[in-house]
Amino acid sequence: MPRNAAQWNRTPPLPPTHYVDPLVYTSEEILAQERDKIFARAWSIACHESEVPERYDYRTYRHPAGKNLVVVRGDDGTIRTFFNVCPHRGNTILYNPAGNAKHLLCIFHAFAFDCRGNCVAIPREKAGYQERIGKGDFGLRAVRTEVGFGGFVFVNLDDRAPALETFIGEALDGMRASLEAEPLEVFTFHRAIVRTNYKLWHDTNSEFYHDYMHYHNRQTSMAAPGYFERRYTAFPNGHAQVGDQVVNYEAYEGFKSRDLSFPGMALNQWKMVDLFPGMTYNLRGSSLRIDTLCPISPLETAIEFRGLGLKCDTPAERAARVHDYNTIWGPFGRNLHEDLLGVLGQGRALERGQTYLVHGREEDSTIHDEVGMRHFYAEWSRWMGRSSSDPSADGASGVNGAAHREAALS
Amino acid sequence: MLRTPGETRASAYLEVAQFVYSTVVRLNAKNFTGWLELCADNFSYSIQAWSPEIRRDMTWLQHDRSGIDSLVRQLPRHNTDESIFTRHATVYTIDFDRDDAATVVSALTVYRTDLDGGESRLFAVGHYHDQVVRDGERWLLGRREVRLDTRSLGIGTHYPI
Numbered sequence: 001m002p003r004n005a006a007q008w009n010r011t012p013p014l015p016p017t018h019y020v021d022p023l024v025y026t027s028e029e030i031l032a033q034e035r036d037k038i039f040a041r042a043w044s045i046a047c048h049e050s051e052v053p054e055r056y057d058y059r060t061y062r063h064p065a066g067k068n069l070v071v072v073r074g075d076d077g078t079i080r081t082f083f084n085v086c087p088h089r090g091n092t093i094l095y096n097p098a099g100n101a102k103h104l105l106c107i108f109h110a111f112a113f114d115c116r117g118n119c120v121a122i123p124r125e126k127a128g129y130q131e132r133i134g135k136g137d138f139g140l141r142a143v144r145t146e147v148g149f150g151g152f153v154f155v156n157l158d159d160r161a162p163a164l165e166t167f168i169g170e171a172l173d174g175m176r177a178s179l180e181a182e183p184l185e186v187f188t189f190h191r192a193i194v195r196t197n198y199k200l201w202h203d204t205n206s207e208f209y210h211d212y213m214h215y216h217n218r219q220t221s222m223a224a225p226g227y228f229e230r231r232y233t234a235f236p237n238g239h240a241q242v243g244d245q246v247v248n249y250e251a252y253e254g255f256k257s258r259d260l261s262f263p264g265m266a267l268n269q270w271k272m273v274d275l276f277p278g279m280t281y282n283l284r285g286s287s288l289r290i291d292t293l294c295p296i297s298p299l300e301t302a303i304e305f306r307g308l309g310l311k312c313d314t315p316a317e318r319a320a321r322v323h324d325y326n327t328i329w330g331p332f333g334r335n336l337h338e339d340l341l342g343v344l345g346q347g348r349a350l351e352r353g354q355t356y357l358v359h360g361r362e363e364d365s366t367i368h369d370e371v372g373m374r375h376f377y378a379e380w381s382r383w384m385g386r387s388s389s390d391p392s393a394d395g396a397s398g399v400n401g402a403a404h405r406e407a408a409l410s
Numbered sequence: 411m412l413r414t415p416g417e418t419r420a421s422a423y424l425e426v427a428q429f430v431y432s433t434v435v436r437l438n439a440k441n442f443t444g445w446l447e448l449c450a451d452n453f454s455y456s457i458q459a460w461s462p463e464i465r466r467d468m469t470w471l472q473h474d475r476s477g478i479d480s481l482v483r484q485l486p487r488h489n490t491d492e493s494i495f496t497r498h499a500t501v502y503t504i505d506f507d508r509d510d511a512a513t514v515v516s517a518l519t520v521y522r523t524d525l526d527g528g529e530s531r532l533f534a535v536g537h538y539h540d541q542v543v544r545d546g547e548r549w550l551l552g553r554r555e556v557r558l559d560t561r562s563l564g565i566g567t568h569y570p571i
């Protein structure tokens with residue numbers, strides 16, 4: 001039965017944990033608060049250690065809290081991270097996304113920094129600054145950096161945040177042995193800028209009910225044994241794991257069983273873990289996909305995708321992993337385009353007329369249960385100090401709940 | 411009618427260029443089976459790009475003839491953004507390896523046009539690196555490597571580019 005305006009605007013007849021207010025995806029104010037309260041305090045994946053393999057290699061990173069960073073491998077082999085900002089006049093120091101530089105040189109006024117963040121040269125320093133200020137006052141801002149869980153470079157802007165191990169907890173235990181048996185290496189990278197909210201991408205990674213949109217997954221996963229027994233495990237700090245499955249790739253024309261797997265994994269086995277607030281480890285046996293997110297505006301998101309194999313791969317093994325990865329997950333892959341189309345559609349609908357998003361499925365935490373998303377939003381609400389089902393309820397936001405919702409929903 | 415060597419060469423250039431354009435016309439029309447009719451039995455297709463971020467060459471799609479046949483056959487079974495993709499190619503160089511085989515490099519731009527409202531936006535910039543072979547009276551694509559400069563492709567696509 002179609003619903004009139006009043007019926008449409010009513011909250012769903014479910015507990016508030018089971019739906020999300022659309023404002024959570026569209027409000028500028030909420031995004032600003034997410035940057036401060038979540039992204040500026042949580043661990044984020046900046047890149048993989050294989051992107052800075054040599055001393056003095058660097059890799060820039062746009063952090064989701066809105067900071068531009070640069071990851072540098074030092075003369076001592078240690079990976080460090082700094083703001084990619086010259087402390088003199090605020091210019092960008094490194095313009096290229098990656099490279100090798102013994103000194104980080106700001107082209108604007110030739111201030112130079114070493115790979116440990118010290119300012120080592122200021123042109124005509126004494127002539128202009130005398131003894132009032134000098135190199136010792138112009139060090140770069142160091143950002144906490146830890147490398148782990150498969151060689152990923154995690155950074156945290158908050159100097160007082162709990163250690164990375166504490167933050168991840170046991171969430172990656174189900175795949176950690178496979179991630180850490182051998183050094184990994186990135187073989188593909190691409191960034192998709194999509195008109196959608198970043199959380200909608202994380203939602204897609206956190207629920208499998210949308211397998212109905214994937215012809216490939218219907219054939220190779222849903223129709224394969226064990227699919228409906230896959231279970232979600234929720235971990236502290238908002239992380240969630242989806243139960244493993246052995247995928248029947250041959251059920252899709254032109255695909256074949258994988259020849260390779262990751263260490264300790266059965267052929268064609270699939271493991272997946274979502275990390276709060278927006279990272280996903282997706283290990284389809286022969287290749288690992290890592291998603292990271294950077295909100296640009298409430299309805300515009302940069303999603304970065306990395307594909308990884310083993311550093312010790314032979315050229316033939318690497319080619320097989322690259323093929324397996326990209327046929328499904330590359331920018332021309334069979335699944336990724338569908339997933340991105342899905343969140344683009346959500347972004348478009350939220351722009352043009354809004355509705356509550358219902359996370360109401362309960363199936364004993366099995367594959368089509370929406371517990372993964374509910375777990376995320378419970379954590380989100382904790383970090384934000386406001387409810388994802390009624391984000392304006394605390395009144396502190398300045399958003400007038402009723403009036404704003406009426407305008408937004410009509 | 412007898413032709414001078416120069417005339418023969420000019421007409422071969424023209425034939426090859428027109429052949430490359432005919433592949434683009436069929437792709438633009440989403441006539442993918444028609445496009446495959448212009449491909450040799452041992453055709454290979456790839457989409458590649460250099461990543462300045464990871465400082466590596468990337469292969470985003472790579473199929474032999476049967477792989478690309480399967481891909482095209484299964485397009486209707488997928489949920490796909492059905493925007494119009496308009497490829498604009500300009501043949502830059504034709505190097506004849508033999509009288510019946512040439513390497514062709516073409517500049518490529520691809521526009522995506524929304525069905526709803528018809529807004530066109532640039533989708534990608536790159537090049538075609540084609541191997542073309544003569545098969546009797548006609549030319550065929552033996553290999554096509556799409557080298558993309560553009561790596562930020564929005565939601566991407568299921569279609570061959």
Ligand SMILES: [Fe+2]
Nearest residue numbers: 210214335339
């Ligand atoms: Fe999906």
